[in-house]
Amino acid sequence: MVGRDAELGVLHGLLDSARAGRGGAVFVVGEAGIGKSRLAAAAVELAYSAEMSLLRGRGSTLCTGVPLRPLTEAVLSLLRSATVDVAALGPYGPVLGRLVPDWGTVTLPDQENGSVVILAEAVLRLTAHAGQDRGSLMVLDDLQDADAETLMVVEYLIDNLDQQSTLLLGTIRADDSPALEVARAAARRGRCTLLTLDRLDPDDLRELAGACLNVPAEELPSAATELLWGGSGGNPFLIEEILASMVEDGLLRRGAQGWQLASQPPAALPAAFTRSMAHRIEKLAPPARQLLSCGALIGQRFPVTVVQAATGLTDRDLLNHLNGELVAQLVTPDDQLTDWYAFRHRVTQESLLALIGSVERQELARSVADAVAKVHPELPGEWCQISAALRLDAGDTLSAGQLFAEAGRRALAQGAATSAVALLDQAWELQAGSSAEARADTLDTLFQALAEAGLVGRALDLVNSPEQVGVLPARRRARLHTRLAWTAMVAGQLTDALGQVRIARELLGPTPAPEDEAPIDIVAAHLALDTPGKDQLEVAETLTRRAATVGAAVPLPVVACQAWQLLGALVRHRDPAEATRCLERARSIAAEHDLPIWEVHSLIRLGNDDALLHGALDRLEQARERARQAGAVTARQQAEASIALHLIMRGAYDQAQDLIDQVLTATTRLKLMETTQYTLLLRAVLAAHRGQRTQMRDAFTEFQRWGGDESLHVQRVHGLAGAFCALLEEDRPQALAELSLAVRAEETSPTVFHLSGRLGLDLLLRAMADEVSWAEYEEITATPASQLRWDRQFALFARAVLLGRAGRHEAATATMVEAIQVASLYAMGRHLALRLVAESALADGWGSPVEWLRAAEDYFHQANVAPVAHACRTLLRQAGARVAQRRQGAGEIPSTLRAVGVTVRELEVLRLLTGRLSNREIAERLHLSPRTVERHVSSLIVKTGLPNRIALSDVAAEIEKD
Secondary structure, three states, X not given: OOOOHHHXXXXXXXXXXXXXXXXXXXXXXXXOOOOHHHHHHHHHHHHHHOOOEEEXXXXXXXXXXXXXXXXXXXXXHHHHHOOOOHHHHOOHHHHHHHOOHHXXXXXXXXXHHHOHHHHHHHHHHHHHHHOOOOOEEEEEEOHHXXXXXXXXXXXXXXXXXXXOXXXXXXXXXXXXXXXXHHHHXXXXXXXXXXXXXXXXXXXXXXXXXXHHHOOOHHHOOHHHHHHHHHHHOOOHHHHHHHHHHHHHOOOXXXXXXXXXXXXXXXXXXXXOHHHHHHHHHHOOOHHHHHHHHHHHHHOOEEEHHHHHHHHOOOHHHHHHHHOOHHHHOOEEEOOOOOOEEEEOOHHHHHHHHHOOOHHHHHXXXXXXXXXXXXXXXXXXXXXXXXXXXXXXXOOOHHHHHHHHHHHHHHHHXXXXXXXXXXXXXXXXXXXXXOOHHHHHHHHHHHHHHHHHOOOHHHHHHHHOOHHHHOOOOHHHHHHHHHHHHHHHHHOOOHHHHHXXXXXXXXXXXXXXXXXXXXXXXXXXXHHHHOOOOOOHHHHHHHXXXXXXXXXXXXXXXXXXXXXXXXXXXXXXXXXXXXXXXXXXXXXXXHHHOOOHHHHHHHHXXXXXXHHHHHOOOHHHHHHXXXXXXXXXXXXXXXXXXHHHHHHHHHOOHHHHHHHHHHHHHHHHHHOOHHHHHHHHHHHHHXXXXXXXXXXXXXXXXXXXXXXXXXXXXXHXXXXXXXXXXXXXXXXXXXXXXXXXXXXXXXXXOOOOOOOOOOOOHHHHHHHHOOOOOHXXXXXXXXXXXXXXXXXXXXXXXHHHXXXXXXXXXXXXXXXXXXXXXXXXXXXXXXXXXXXXXXHHHHHHOOOOHHHHHHHHHHHHHHOOOHHHXXXXXXXXXXXXXXXXXXXXXXXXOOHHHHHOOOOHHHHHHHHHHHHOOOHHHXXXXXXXXXXXXXXXXXXXXXXXXXXXXXXXXXXHHHHHHO
């Protein structure tokens, strides 16, 4: 660590900050051999001494570009030294199954958990969990060789580590690379520390050389240090290697007077280290040189089993060579993998490869590729990509193309879409002479990778370019266009999606095979829902039913699941029971065909049905837990957002707020646009249901900032948010105007969202305004969708108003009982309806309006919704009823006593009755007159309906117990 005191000081400070909960990232940059890994190792020693959790991975494990390999190695290194509670990571635990096979094989589609960003969040949470109370250090060496997905994770960590106790340390070679671009960009944003290592100056070089020879620096001959400087230029690795070569060759000798240079030294040492390395390699026995050359072709690290199979060496000869003095100077047993060896420095590996001639390299590559196939016949993990590179080195381009295509397919299945694109591009070029079927398969996978990597534009250009695609069967081309149609639709590019659907149908002709047409129908059905028009639901349903029939017959289980789930949403407005049956069918198919994510989504939709029809949240909670178990992060967030909506309607605002904040924290960090937009809408609805107009507007503004379009959500914006906010401001005309906008939007452009107010709140307000006839009421409430519990409560309250106005007072009162029972789950909705209906009941002379107003006044007072509480008190005064005092201490009055009008002073008197005190004794304690106390006791007897003072004292005793 000579000459690195300043850098060590920086690392020490960053580790201290991480342990204190202020994590971050630091990148050590420099040329090969400058000491990056050595500095990282020093940081590991500091972290180990401080008992921090350690994660260590390398970007050049075997060959460059292996998807997520550095992260896999880092996580596995943690698990070798610590126990991780996977359950504590929630749904992110199973996501890490992409890195840790023991945690389960993740088979969910990209939009659910394959997103690299979601994997990055999982890694972030893992480091936070591992570093609880002590901090953690993640070291990623040689990031210049890391794949694109690893760098995406690194970039995400850089931006999100500052709120937890994790330090990320990466080493990067100074050559231009994507990793260096990421580090420099982060440094410009002030999100990381960049440590650029310079070469040692002559004084530091002398100190390093002295330390290597175990003598004080001043005892070294100046001529020797000058030669070292000329050969190394101050590079620490070259200093050590050239110094060792000088000693080995007798150029620098130790005598009685210390270290001395030979009498006739050369004018200068070689400037290039490869010459020194070549000299050392030339001394190797041919079998040892072949052994190391085979290892170098594999990577910086290599397994003994493969090089033994490639060289044909016996166990004894192999171990003798590996343990020989010269070989031991070049390689060492790997510190993490048994029966693996590693070159002491990647410069050693690169120099060895540079010394292999082209013909010899081809022969060696073929031998090593054959050995890999013998030792690992299935080519698991990175061996497929290594074999592809070896076959290419051997000149076998067709085999290399096939292997790169397979590696690309595996990378795509792992969620590494960007790496998959690079691998498949290489396969596509190498397969120029392959069969049309093989090239078609590669192209099909390439389109999937381009779509999942977000390169929709390139995919569209490629599929529309016959000279690039070549001659493919019409059905195969149609599948490509169908795949791109779905991708464009999900990306919001509706025009492109419609164009791809049209091309796919044209390719299939007038009589397409059902199995080819069904996937197109599903895309077209979703597009129909986004196309304004009165018949859009009918068009979507026709297409979906056709796809469902084919999906069940062929079978196409994914298509069938998609179809039945969409049908559940499409038919709910006319038959909620059928909607439930459709969703149960989708869930059954998913379970039968082992499609966990589709089963979770079916469960979420079934849970929404339960909540809408009956107010029950059990199935949504079940879906939430199943999503956690499956590692379906976005599905869990969708379940939580649905739960939050129903908590809002129940009036459980604090719980809803916590859930919304929790979901938004994750989705905004993950940049999940659709879920973020929906959750921001919920935040606006929550503010509206609290009567907080400013917060509602702020939420809508944030919704727009995230790309949300209010015109696509008119029913929620005006019917579920704006109308309620206006009513809580006692602005009924504005509420009616908001509902009018929502109802009109639903009439002109039907939607699968059914809480616009048309079937509930709008009916109640128009009934109070005498704008609804019995015929219209019966027609609206005959709609099956009106049976959704939220709307049904308001429809029943509206019926009570109409009955009361018609003079049918007993029926009106009985309907109120039913309405209150249906509304029992919805605290704010129920009390708001009581306030509204009481107004009509007072005017028409029926029911118990005073009782309803007292309950509503108490609720809105406690909820700090002053306009409605004030309106309730005004109506109570108009009815000649006593109005509860709102003085200090009113919050302590039990709700049962507050409902009958017990005041703060009366409660004080009541509490003193427990001691069987006389009126005079109570008066003395409260500084009142005995006559006033007597009046309060009498009032308490009247209000509570109790027979005497003794009964009052019993009530007081119960209050004291509570």
